[in-house]
Amino acid sequence: MFRRLETSADVVRFDFEGRTIIARPGDTVAAALLAAGEITLRVTAVSGSPRAPYCMMGVCFECLMEIDGAGNRQACLTPVVEGMQVRRQSGARGVL
Numbered sequence: 001m002f003r004r005l006e007t008s009a010d011v012v013r014f015d016f017e018g019r020t021i022i023a024r025p026g027d028t029v030a031a032a033l034l035a036a037g038e039i040t041l042r043v044t045a046v047s048g049s050p051r052a053p054y055c056m057m058g059v060c061f062e063c064l065m066e067i068d069g070a071g072n073r074q075a076c077l078t079p080v081v082e083g084m085q086v087r088r089q090s091g092a093r094g095v096l
């Protein structure tokens, strides 16, 4: 569905639920996952519906994920970092 316009030799690797995702420096988590074919980034708290990033600019909050153990992180605003741990967010997260 999504493909990159250009390739780069520089890569950043991070873990997405046990799968190693190869991204480019400067990618956001959401962009890297979409490019890797991962569409569902969270499921809703009420119905369990799968949700995908929509606005890609921090407005819709459809991209909330668990990143390095912290929930409610907006994947479309979070740059990839080598070795980061990313998981789908399932349902509501508590406020700490």
Ligand code: FES
Residues within 6 Å of the ligand: 030, 052, 053, 054, 055, 056, 057, 058, 059, 060, 061, 062, 063, 064, 074, 075, 076, 077
């Ligand atoms: S995709 Fe809309 S806030 Fe991230």
